Amino acid sequence: MSNPAPTTQSPDQSIAYLDSLLNKTLHLHTSDGRVFVGQMKCTDNELNIILSMTYEYRRSVAGGGVVGSTTLENLAGNAVGEGGAMKKRFVGLVVVPGRFVERIDVEE
Amino acid sequence: MPVNEAGEGPSTTAASETDKHAGLGHANAITRLQQEAMAFRRRTLRNITTDFTVAAKQLQPGELVKDEFFTLFEAVGALEIMDPKMDSGYIPPGDTLDPDFDPSVGLEAGEVIWIMDQLLCLEITWLEGHPLSQTVYTSLHINRLLSPDQRHSDSFHINPGPPPLRTNQDTLVHTVLRAYCIGMIKSSQLALHLIQSQTYFEEEDFVTHLFGRELLPKIDSSAAADSLLEAICWLETCGIAGGLCPALLQRCKFCLDLLRTLAGDAQRWQDMLLDLDQIKDSHHLGSPIPDAFSEKVQRQLATSTPPRPTIQISLDAAHSKWTKLCQEMLSAYELTDSDAIDNSHCLERAVWAFAYRTQPETLARAQMQDLLFSNHAVRGQMPHYDLMLTDLKSLVLAGDPLSNPEIFQIELPTDPRHACSALLREFMEKAIEEFMALYRMVYQNRCRIRRLFTQSIGIWDELQREADAIDDGLRQYPLSSQVLNSGYARTNGPLLSWARYHTSQVLVWTVQLGFETEIYLPDELSKMYWYLSALCTYRNLVIESMLRALLERKRRVRGGSRDAADCVASQQLLMSLLDASKVTESLAAALWKFYYLLGQTGIIKSPKREFAKPDLLHEARMKSYLNVPAGFVTIDLPPADGYESAVEALEQHQTGSHSMKTTTFQAIDEDLKAAKSSLAALKKYTPEQGGYVGTEAEWKKEIKQIETTCVAVAVGLSTLKRLGEKYGDGQRLGLQGLVECALERKYHVWWVIPQLKEKAAK
Numbered sequence: 100m101s102n103p104a105p106t107t108q109s110p111d112q113s114i115a116y117l118d119s120l121l122n123k124t125l126h127l128h129t130s131d132g133r134v135f136v137g138q139m140k141c142t143d144n145e146l147n148i149i150l151s152m153t154y155e156y157r158r159s160v161a162g163g164g165v166v167g168s169t170t171l172e173n174l175a176g177n178a179v180g181e182g183g184a185m186k187k188r189f190v191g192l193v194v195v196p197g198r199f200v201e202r203i204d205v206e207e
Numbered sequence: 208m209p210v211n212e213a214g215e216g217p218s219t220t221a222a223s224e225t226d227k228h229a230g231l232g233h234a235n236a237i238t239r240l241q242q243e244a245m246a247f248r249r250r251t252l253r254n255i256t257t258d259f260t261v262a263a264k265q266l267q268p269g270e271l272v273k274d275e276f277f278t279l280f281e282a283v284g285a286l287e288i289m290d291p292k293m294d295s296g297y298i299p300p301g302d303t304l305d306p307d308f309d310p311s312v313g314l315e316a317g318e319v320i321w322i323m324d325q326l327l328c329l330e331i332t333w334l335e336g337h338p339l340s341q342t343v344y345t346s347l348h349i350n351r352l353l354s355p356d357q358r359h360s361d362s363f364h365i366n367p368g369p370p371p372l373r374t375n376q377d378t379l380v381h382t383v384l385r386a387y388c389i390g391m392i393k394s395s396q397l398a399l400h401l402i403q404s405q406t407y408f409e410e411e412d413f414v415t416h417l418f419g420r421e422l423l424p425k426i427d428s429s430a431a432a433d434s435l436l437e438a439i440c441w442l443e444t445c446g447i448a449g450g451l452c453p454a455l456l457q458r459c460k461f462c463l464d465l466l467r468t469l470a471g472d473a474q475r476w477q478d479m480l481l482d483l484d485q486i487k488d489s490h491h492l493g494s495p496i497p498d499a500f501s502e503k504v505q506r507q508l509a510t511s512t513p514p515r516p517t518i519q520i521s522l523d524a525a526h527s528k529w530t531k532l533c534q535e536m537l538s539a540y541e542l543t544d545s546d547a548i549d550n551s552h553c554l555e556r557a558v559w560a561f562a563y564r565t566q567p568e569t570l571a572r573a574q575m576q577d578l579l580f581s582n583h584a585v586r587g588q589m590p591h592y593d594l595m596l597t598d599l600k601s602l603v604l605a606g607d608p609l610s611n612p613e614i615f616q617i618e619l620p621t622d623p624r625h626a627c628s629a630l631l632r633e634f635m636e637k638a639i640e641e642f643m644a645l646y647r648m649v650y651q652n653r654c655r656i657r658r659l660f661t662q663s664i665g666i667w668d669e670l671q672r673e674a675d676a677i678d679d680g681l682r683q684y685p686l687s688s689q690v691l692n693s694g695y696a697r698t699n700g701p702l703l704s705w706a707r708y709h710t711s712q713v714l715v716w717t718v719q720l721g722f723e724t725e726i727y728l729p730d731e732l733s734k735m736y737w738y739l740s741a742l743c744t745y746r747n748l749v750i751e752s753m754l755r756a757l758l759e760r761k762r763r764v765r766g767g768s769r770d771a772a773d774c775v776a777s778q779q780l781l782m783s784l785l786d787a788s789k790v791t792e793s794l795a796a797a798l799w800k801f802y803y804l805l806g807q808t809g810i811i812k813s814p815k816r817e818f819a820k821p822d823l824l825h826e827a828r829m830k831s832y833l834n835v836p837a838g839f840v841t842i843d844l845p846p847a848d849g850y851e852s853a854v855e856a857l858e859q860h861q862t863g864s865h866s867m868k869t870t871t872f873q874a875i876d877e878d879l880k881a882a883k884s885s886l887a888a889l890k891k892y893t894p895e896q897g898g899y900v901g902t903e904a905e906w907k908k909e910i911k912q913i914e915t916t917c918v919a920v921a922v923g924l925s926t927l928k929r930l931g932e933k934y935g936d937g938q939r940l941g942l943q944g945l946v947e948c949a950l951e952r953k954y955h956v957w958w959v960i961p962q963l964k965e966k967a968a969k
Contacts, residue, residue: 113265116258117272126252129288133296141273141282144266146259149277149285155296157304189419190296191511194285203259204252 117142120205125150127195128202133157134185135195146197153193156185286513295505295514306501310351311363313376314496316451319384321493322348323458324486325500326391328525332518334398334570335528338414340508343395345500345517348380348388353420354507361389361426375445382441383455386434389423390462393431396422397469398570405576405650412569412652419509428470435463454489457482468536476536483533487526535564535571543578545901548585551598552780552898555646560905562649562656563956572650579646595635595642601898602708603701603753605777606760606770609681623684634677634702641666645709657720660713661831667710674702704753711746715791717831718742719957729950730813731828732959733802734850736795738832741849743792750785757781779896786892789885790913794958797878797920800871803854804927805961809943875924882917886910912955919951919960926963 108116120139127135127148134157137150266272287293298304314322326346333342343349351363363385364370372378399422402413409415423431442456461482464475505514520528542561547553561567561575584590596612604610614628641663648659678700718739721727727735761774805811816824825848826833857871889897890910899906930942949962 108262108265110265110267113262114272116262117266120255120259121272121274131289131298133288135288139274140277141271142263142266143271144263144268146263149273149282151277157296186507188296188507189509189511190286192281192285193288193294194282195288197263199289201256202254203256205255206250207253 124206126202126204126206127200128204129195129199130201131199135190135193137193140192143197146200147194148197148200148203149192149194151192153190154187155190156187158185286511291514293513295508295510295512297514298506304503304506306347306498306503308347308498308501310348310380310499311365312380313374313378314380314384315376315494316379316447316455317492317494318496318499319379320451320454320458320489321495322346322384322499323387323455323462324490324493324522324525326388327458327461327486327529328520328522329518330391330395331525331528331532332520333395333414334532334568336411336413336569337518338416338418338512338515339395339420340416340418340505340510340512341502341515341518343391344418344420344504344508345502346388347499347501347504348384349392350504352385352388352392352423355420361385361423375447378441378445379455382434383438383459386431386438387459387462389426389431390435390459390466392422393426393428394462394465394469397428397466401469401577402569402573405573405580406647407569407573408652408655411655412572416510428466428472432463432466432470432472435459435466439463449492450489451492454486454492457485457489461486474540476533476540480530480533483526483529487522490522531565532568532571535561535567536574538564539571539575539578542901543575543586547901548589549594549597550601550898550900551594552601553894553900553902554579554585554594556899556902556905558646558649560902563905566653576647576650580643591639591643592635595639598642599701599705600773601777601780603705603756605757605773606764607701609701610773627681627684630677630680634674637673638670638706641670642709645713653720654724657717657724657726660717660720663713664710664717664831665834667706667713671703671706671710674706675700678702699752699756701756704749704756707749708746708753711742711749714742714832715739715746715788719791722959723952723956727828728814729811729948730806732811732950733799733806734828736799736802737850737853738829740792740795740799741853743788743795746788747785747792750781750788754778754781754785776896779892780898783889783892783897786885786888790882790889793878793882793885794913794917794920797875797882797917798958798960799853800857800875800878801920801924801927801961803857804871805948808927808931808946810946810948810963811961812943872924872928875920879917879921883914886914886917909955913958915954916958916960919954919962923961923963930963930965 122138122140124136125139125148127150129135133155135150135153135155137153139148140151141149286295289297291297291299326343326349329342329346333339344353348363351357351365352361356365363381372381399415403415407413439456439459442452442459445452447455461479464473464479464482467473468475468479500517502514502517538561542557543554545553547557558575558579562572567575579585581587583592585594593612596610600610608614608624609627609631614624615632617625617628619625644659644663648656648663651659681700681702718735721735722732757774757777761771761778764770764774802811806813829848857874894900894903894906897906930946934942934945945966947964947966949964951960951962952958954960
């Protein structure tokens with residue numbers, strides 16, 4: 100990522116940083132344990148994020164695995180990864196409210 | 208991961224390829240896939256939670272960072288995650304993702320019966336147009352069979368190597384219910400295929416979405432039928448008591464009949480009607496097990512819609528819906544089963560008779576289309592080109608050498624018949640699609656029928672031009688000139704007449720369907736009935752000119768010949784078409800004057816329209832008709848804005864001062880009289896003469912309906928007269944606020960009749 104994001108950015112730099120993430124594939128981890136993978140289209144100051152062409156991933160075994168352990172491999176193959184099988188389904192255009200976002204990863 | 212799979216596929220096919228280039232292409236494809244996979248693996252995830260959060264916090268409230276091509280309009284359609292009403296994957300606190308029901312557990316016979324009946328209800332609601340996610344998919348047994356986790360199995364067990372079936376309860380589930388579920392799934396797939404292969408409107412008629420699931424692609428319909436037969440065999444010897452066994456057998460048999468019929472292996476709609484009655488009678492044997500169905504299934508379906516409730520109907524409701532569907536299917540076969548399909552007019556009547564049952568199910572409409580359009584032949588017997596040729600013959604070419612199919616066989620270029628047949632073929636190629644669309648459009652839903660016909664007006668106008676040009680071409684050959692020039696004026700050739708005839712029919716239908724679909728406001732009825740009447744007057748002129756041309760040709764053909772017989776048949780048909788058109792013309796004429804009077808007397812009021820201007824209202828209402836070019840071809844077509852002059856003419860005829868609108872009353876009486884006499888003439892045609900073989904009952908019914916309509920108009924008129932005499936001040940009739948006027952379609956959907964009633968005195 101070309102824009103490092105120090106915590107002391109000016110508003111202009113912040114906008115430039117967020118702009119640079121538009122249409123990138125984000126992985127949004129929500130507080131209920133799901134991961135939404137889609138292209139970022141829009142965000143605001145409450146961290147509400149709109150993703151398009153989104154897939155929802157969910158562990159099929161309740162309580163299995165750690166949220167942070169979601170790897171690309173088991174997302175991509177819908178396969179059994181270290182944290183257990185991920186169930187995948189297409190959900191299209193979604194808005195994830197900021198208050199449920201626990202973690203944001205970007206695919207590079 | 209995808210490399211191996213992709214690598215195996217092409218290499219096996221490459222082995223059978225003789226072309227070396229193909230092998231090379233595969234090698235390239237494999238390399239490319241490998242590179243893509245590498246690139247995919249090279250991608251990494253970077254945690255940007257803090258950076259993102261800090262940056263976002265710097266935005267002003269309401270300030271958005273967004274992709275410039277992404278509009279807020281689109282954003283409105285985004286589903287809000289964690290909102291119970293929007294997010295189909297939301298799980299309320301304390302709830303679990305999966306329903307707490309194991310489909311692999313054995314069940315009692317009564318419970319299996321209940322599940323089967325529930326599936327019967329869900330299947331028909333799906334066929335009626337609800338999505339699978341709210342119907343069939345909510346069955347947890349179906350869900351287990353279709354689950355992506357079960358890709359390598361068609362069993363209710365999750366683990367391979369299922370345990371042996373020990374009890375009747377196990378067999379009832381794993382053999383009987385499983386066979387029933389598979390049968391229903393495969394029937395759904397066949398129904399889906401039938402509908403998708405025809406013209407239909409997604410969402411309006413039917414939802415084809417499978418929500419990311421497949422309908423058991425690895426099991427074909429014969430394997431599904433075998434499973435059902437196996438289940439039936441077991442049931443016949445299982446010894447389960449209490450009438451449960453026959454009930455299970457009936458259900459399996461229904462499922463098998465449905466499957467085989469949709470697969471085209473048998474035609475069992477009649478048997479299914481009996482099965483359905485028996486199922487209804489034994490429904491009480493079922494013991495409810497509602498846990499076997501759950502909307503939670505939607506949490507795992509690929510969908511961009513919010514969670515929706517299951518569509519629940521009772522078995523009685525399902526029974527009547529299935530019965531309706533079976534009857535429509537039977538009717539589709541019956542209506543196209545007689546010799547009548549060789550006759551374009553009989554077929555047209557059959558098509559409308561089918562469509563004018565209460566709106567047929569999408570599946571039945573698809574079946575009817577399949578019967579008419581598969582392999583470009585009606586019922587596989589009557590090629591569409593032959594159908595069009597019979598239409599041309601019966602309307603404009605009887606007694607003409609052009610109508611003889613043999614001329615298409617002549618290959619000698621110097622033979623004028625060869626040139627003429629080439630011209631005729633050229634025209635038919637241009638017109639066949641629109642001609643067949645006259646049949647296809649009627650199978651759409653009601654609103655679409657009107658809109659599709661309206662859209663075709665312009666195409667028919669264009670066809671008139673083509674027809675006129677080809678008529679010119681035909682006149683150059685002696686073969687036809689003898690006949691053509693005798694019967695048709697120079698601007699009135701046979702193909703042009705044919706195209707005009709159909710254009711006029713399409714125009715009339717669009718207005719009539721407008722009455723049926725209630726798109727005209729009460730204060731517009733007068734104008735639209737005037738337009739309908741005027742269109743019929745035009746249609747009468749078209750048919751009369753066809754009749755004149757026919758009589759000319761008839762005089763020239765040899766008596767007793769086949770041509771002579773054709774001429775007689777054509778004459779009868781044209782006269783019946785003329786009488787039918789006259790009925791519509793006269794009745795519409797009576798109604799437009801009647802509605803005019805109702806407007807004049809204040810019984811029907813125009814709504815207050817702040818910004819409306821008469822010309823804008825006119826344009827909005829008549830838009831479809833204003834664009835029909837008034838060129839030389841459609842020169843006789845009534846101008847869409849002729850209503851005002853018609854009203855003027857009506858008012859000028861008024862004589863005498865003491866009676867209000869007496870002359871209008873008289874005019875309406877005369878219109879009704881004319882309609883009745885045309886109806887009387889219409890009644891005299893035999894099915895062969897009038898082109899209604901196969902739809903005799905519908906023909907009689909329609910005549911009866913229109914007769915009743917005429918009576919209802921006369922009754923309304925006398926009520927108006929009476930009220931006028933009671934309240935009239937001699938000069939001007941003001942009945943505003945004194946009379947109630949209900950607009951009824953109860954005698955015929957195309958005829959809106961005013962029912963007048965004096966308001967009770969307060």
